[in-house]
Amino acid sequence: MDERVREHADVLVDWSARVETGDDVVLSVGPEAHDLAVAVAEKLGERGANLLATYGSGEVTRAYLRAHDDEFDGDSTHELALFEEADAYLSLGGGRNTSALADVSSETRNAYRTARTEIREARYDTRWVSTVHPTRSLAQQAGMAYAEYQEFAYDAILRDWESLAAEMARLKDLLDDGCEVRLVSGGTDLTMRIDDRTAVNSAASVAYDSHNLPSGEVFTAPSATDGEVTFDVPMTVRGEAVRGVRLEFDDGDVVDYDAERGADVIGDVLETDDGARRLGELGIGMNHGIDRYTDNILFDEKMAETVHLALGRAYDACLPDGQSGNESAVHVDLITDVGEDSRLEIDGEVVQRDGRFRWEDEFDK
């Protein structure tokens, strides 16, 4: 077995999910994530955790959903019981085709998703972590050769997380103390309020309220957004290519939008509900292991020298205890490159310029 697969399992089990002896662990295995599942099972055996492996296959889900009449009874008590008793949930993504669910209607997906709300919430109540095993299908989506993609993915995943967490803590502290953020870049001049908000130091570990591996971003929940922003990182949203999206905000709401490509899908997103016209997230990518866009949000939004904003739902972790942030059925991330001719200010002070933070040697005051 590739030694990197074992290292990936080590990071996932120890750093990310903090698995301990006696933990009841659910391990979801994508059809092509078998090797990583074997490595993770070995780690879980070492830890003396209890293992139940589930099969996360898009093709199985597609067959089930297309044959179903969409009257999901929401009463899948066996799966609910499983997650209510679980301590940790490790999802190993990796299939044969990232478009495996392409011909399942959005009505069916939404009905299924709604019926499974309780199961999803029980899963989110565990120490859950999502990761991916680098597969040929993900390499294809990224437009990369398989071996090249493996290098890329492990560069992103096998970081010195402790040291990155320490660096990200500096940005978190600045955001926690700040009241207003201003982002200036090509086609972008945007201000947002962040009073009373708590930033998440997303260091790929449940100990940091962070549930993705790789991670490497600091994010918060902005409000009262004003100005305009242009997203120059190419993305796929709801199965459609989206390029050069421009949004104009007035007192928190999107009041105008267009796009070089995919304006229709952005329009659809904005019309979902009231919350879809407001921002739910401001995220700042700090993972230097991610050096290019691969059309996979798990990686793209963590890329160093990028900033992303999400239309829709905010994470409660960013709000004062007991309060909820922006509510919406959607959470759609859009990304902008801040590597050149850009600056991020907190309360008028420049924190990041041209992709460099103020604590970095290359930072140019």
Place this chain on the structure above:
Amino acid sequence: MDERVREHADVLVDWSARVETGDDVVLSVGPEAHDLAVAVAEKLGERGANLLATYGSGEVTRAYLRAHDDEFDGDSTHELALFEEADAYLSLGGGRNTSALADVSSETRNAYRTARTEIREARYDTRWVSTVHPTRSLAQQAGMAYAEYQEFAYDAILRDWESLAAEMARLKDLLDDGCEVRLVSGGTDLTMRIDDRTAVNSAASVAYDSHNLPSGEVFTAPSATDGEVTFDVPMTVRGEAVRGVRLEFDDGDVVDYDAERGADVIGDVLETDDGARRLGELGIGMNHGIDRYTDNILFDEKMAETVHLALGRAYDACLPDGQSGNESAVHVDLITDVGEDSRLEIDGEVVQRDGRFRWEDEFDK
């Protein structure tokens, strides 16, 4: 998809497990059983059942078990909760290597098995069915080409189960009414008591107390076995080839044994516990779709014109309500060919001669 895969799924879901709308179904998927899982998921969607797929990988289990210190805490509450709430359990066997667990010690396997007693019992309390997807690794074990093995497996699985159940009911009635069975064949002259025992018409459906697909046998729990028996069907027992086993019984107990090959492993089995020296099962194969031995007990013991006897544990279904039959930690089937120069008598009357039952045209009184 091969149309036979769909037909297999139809038989499994409708005939075998009797899945109904709203049933909570656990589907265990072997790493190479993906296509069958897709077909079964489609059927479960049609039925409006709830689906949770688990990943049944020998390699994952091996990695977990070898890394574990064997102090299994028996407290895997999430998996127990899953099966306690499940209505049906469908196991789709099919891996890449039938020897995937070869280097896991029997001590570890036994400790793991013991720790999981409650989970296993909860699973047996569901409408459970074990089947296999014909894979290259099973073809290899059978010494057959892949396409040839597929033909073989589907011939065994895609039977007219209703009609076979009706034929098997005739043998069940004779056994239920009988007191003594005598089996005479080359190297075999054995008598067993079956007073008060109830035979199981194992017609590959939970409606018949039958949990294997394929099935096609009638079995009961004999006692007070006397005489000798020779098993001429080649088998693998505990990973070792076993040939020409001969057992001698006196008043229920094995008093002497030898074998052309594998006598050691038979000796080990017999020494497990007191119950291991007694028979737990007399089974009569009646599946004419199975026309050769493939070193896979799921198929071999159901082959028409064979009789099998198991050392060890008896099935409670064969005993009067509330009573338990022979108890043992083992249940080891051994098979003898009765296609030639043989007869099976119940209370002195010949029921089967040279593989033909009395109700068959070719039966020679």
